[in-house]
Amino acid sequence: MKKGQIWETRPLECWDLAKEIRRSYDGAIAGTDKVLGQGMTSWTLDWASAFPAIRVVEDNPVGAMMAAQDEPFARNCRLASEVRGWGREICGYHNTCWGAQFLGNTADGKPFPLRNFTVPFPCVCDSHIKRGQQARDFKPIARWTNDFTMYIGERDEKREEAMLDHRNYNTLKLLNEMEIVFGQKLDDEILFEMAKSYGSINDMRSEIAYYMTFKPTPLTVKDLYSFFQLRPSPKMGPDVLSNFWKSLRDEVKFRVENKIAAVGTERFRWLEAHPPPWHFLKYYRYMERYGAVCLGSQYSNLRELIFAEDGSYSVRSFTEPSYEAGMELSTREDLVRFMTTPDARSPRHWKIEEYIEPDKLNTMMRIYNCDGALLGIWRAGVGCTLLRKEQAMRLREDGYSVMVYEGAQPGDRVDLDEKRMLEQLDTWMESLGYQMLDDE
């Protein structure tokens, strides 16, 4: 038994299936016959997979991965961007990814996969708004754009009508024009199928979020990050993903009922608000040496729960009610409306929440029985730093202990002093009366 162990623990059984799905998807996308786009499809339906040979990749994970895996290469990429004028305060994901485009190769020496088109990634972050341009500046390629429609305050459905029309118009235009530009037919049937399973996967994810409110938590944030990346491969059939989430849900439920912990030493629970420094996830393990477990963040899936005063909970999914709310789905226009959802401020991801529900992290701290919060502030990440200081103040006002650390951006290693961060964590834990379990 491990020193300080309080709870029974064992590895998740779902890992094998998760790895298999991952391998299958990687194999499916490895072909060279794809028309490659920059951006993101839709939070609701991955429309690119309904085209025969179109793939859309985001520069965020590409940049983060480059920085995590090959620091000297990532630095060269940044240099290549900076000498061409990209500012040092631009999101590191982008500076690194597009720096590789300038260099002409990826870290393994293979030619950089140039994009054939760009599509929007609707988001309030300015870096998102501008980021398709890096690929378009480099060579003339097809481009489509859209907006993230935003306002502050209570939902106002009347106000949203024009916003939704605007977003739907631009999405429909994109899909229709893409067929013409690339001579490929979009298979609406595939999207209808995806729409049907969308709600159930989301429900299961939310249920999992609910089970994480229990002590000890059956999952940690690291598990969540791995599972969210899973995409279905056509080869494995349409149900593979929903089956995966179902078995994960069942396993998590079983673990809660039998008090099987993700971390056997759990005695301190904390939340985050934002993506972590991807190259330095080791701090999660480091904190486990104090018996401290990160349950997740506004960025991971934990925000999906809405608790009523009597303690009952309901699911507030990434996208607001759409299919379940009886939305008709028979035409491509319907699919587009489904993707946009009836909420003009969706997807309600973490950044949107910070604008319109600034107290959300406080609520989550209560729901998840947390003891503290760890917040990153980034010199070169406007979207993930904006409002963070006020968030920390609000948490402290509610009596929570908050540690704030500085870095360049979650996908940029430049400023993050790893040693200093660990020392800060030591001080944070010790100030709250915790010692490393190995020392106790």
Added chain:
Amino acid sequence: MDFKELVAGRHEYAKAWKARKGGKVIGWFETYFPEELAYAAGLLPVRILAEHEPDIISDKWIYAACYPVKDMANQLLLGRMDYIDGFVNTEGCQWMFNVYEVATNNAPQLFKHYLFLPDYTESKSSKDVLRSELDVLKTRFEEWLGVTITDEALDNAIEVYNKNRTLLRTICELRRADKPVILGSEFMNLLLADQVMDKAEMNVILEQFLAELQAREGRDMVRLMLIGSETWDSKLEELIESLGGNVVIDELENGTNYFWNNIYPQEDRLMAISLRYLGRNNHPVKDSNWRRRPQRIFELAEDYFVDGAIIAKQIYCHPHGTDNYEVWKILRERNIQYHYFERDMTVPKEETQLHLEAFMNMLRAGITRLVGWHNKIEI
């Protein structure tokens, strides 16, 4: 007319305006704010100007923003603009949104509104969204102030603002002359005053000033263009002038972008306003689809016969950090010399002066009209 003094006295002006008119003051941050609507509601729209004072507060609230934003927060939290009755944030740079949030969270009694203005300004549907948003803002103003914004009031506001823009454009055109009668610093102060004063009153001042200008002698100096992050004072222009240069044109948010386009009146007043704000020359965040800024910069440089360009970017200004690449590229391709540097609100004098001096000396060697050799050759 000493426009710099007008800018320095802006707080007193606003307080006096309130006492005189019994009206309210609305603060705005981005030049996309549709001032016409506020004006038609009887408000005094005032741009929040950044001003540097030792900053003891903003770090508590904001991290890694550009310095003007922090200076604005500092000013607002110190109560330097406590005559302001409300704020509107027009969707644009996120750091501006941050200062809006800090200002309104610290003064929850004030009127606040977030106006969505599409970043995708060129879509067929953008004008309808903005029109709808203008309608929402109009209703909010009406409810807040207990007034009705009539078509007549909108027509009057559009007329006053169009006249103002036309006057600014007319004065700006004088900068194209071989020997401009107005210096860049004076023009900048004139614009800043314009952004904090009642436009009808400002129009009277501008008309008088225009007449004054006719009588002035111009001066031939190194002709420069100023590009980059928006500005809140004339320190940089003054430094340039002390070295024998003159900013004869700019491509700044609060410069030519502010007044270049007029509203084309139409029956649907809100649509007319919507089209003006979407069709204006863009800030980098709004220039997110087609890149129109670089070409516009080139055209202005040609039209105003510049000898060189100065690109001054605020440290931490991510929108301009993203546009640099294409701006540098077009200037290089078209053989327009430029000097790029990063600044904050203070413009450190020695270091900036040294760089500017070197740049201008380099330019001078190629500016034959300043050397005057063609006048001296005896045949």
